[in-house]
Amino acid sequence: MSWFKRQTEKIGELAPPEERTVRTEGIFVKCDNDDCGATLYRKDLIDSLQVCPRCGYHFRIGSRERLQMIFDDGQYVELDAKVAPTDPLQFVDNSPYVDRLKKAQKNTGMLDALLTGEGEIGGRRVVIAAMEFSFIGGSMGSVVGEKITLAIEHCLAKRLPLIVVSCSGGARMQEGALSLMQMAKISAALARLDDAGLPYVSLMTDPTTGGVTASFAMLGDLNIAEPGAIIGFAGARVIEQTIRQKLPKGFQRSEFLLEHGMLDAVVDRRELRTFLINAFNFTGPDR
DSSP states (O other), X not given: OOSOOOOOOOGGGSSOGGGOXXXXXXXXXXXXXXXXXXXXXXXHHHHTTSBOTTTOOBOOOOHHHHHHHHSGGGOEEEOSTTOOOOOTTOOBSSSBHHHHHHHHHHHHSOSSSEEEEEEEETTEEEEEEEEOTTTGGGOBOHHHHHHHHHHHHHHHHHXXXXXXXXXXXXXXXXXXXXXXXXXXXXXXXXXXXXXXXXXXXXXXXXXXXXXXXXXXXXXXXXXXXXXXXBBOSSOHHHHHHHHTSOOOTTTTBHHHHHHTTSOSEEOOGGGHHHHHHHHHHHHOTTO
């Protein structure tokens, strides 16, 4: 009597091709830094806050992840979550603006390119507004301008510090002059915050460009940036073509701006919370 029976199935019949996957898929990530290119264990990358443990390259992260990373225990209350964009110009280029909005909303789960939350950092209540680059390049439209202004007014009402995390390609062209008006609108609101003696920290990440740089991103009481971030108004190629000169190495990188007095500090993401806690402790309750 036989106790065992050999299976005679062929290897190709064990599972259909579409169900066969490589077990290591998604476990490893390649560093996006061309000078590094290291193969990283995804868990190690997550543990290091999406910063390459070998070269320090800062991967781009989303607004939700940003807020969870900065607030104590990742806990916060979202503000003005129902503010949604419209299509006032009925703009159409390669595709209608409304279709672009619907696609971005579906892909990100957000109504527009800004997430605002109130929570604690080191036990101190703070409001953070973080831009979402995956929503039409983090572009600044009417909703972004409105939500940052509402965040400022919330800070004024409750006497709270404000942090704005910029990650944007600039003003949203599909809203024309309405997007450019947000530059003045936010700047005027920030002037009120300054008059009230409340701290405003501007954190610039890769990239921070266009009308965002030309307005609120550079108006902080404390202007800081992540390492290697591109920060500027026009692109380097456009500038070179305009002035007919070759730009210096590292031009528009955060380290270059720090060296030339445009930034107060370049802060590694892994040290950001400690830096912000110390900064707010220095300013005191009402700066």
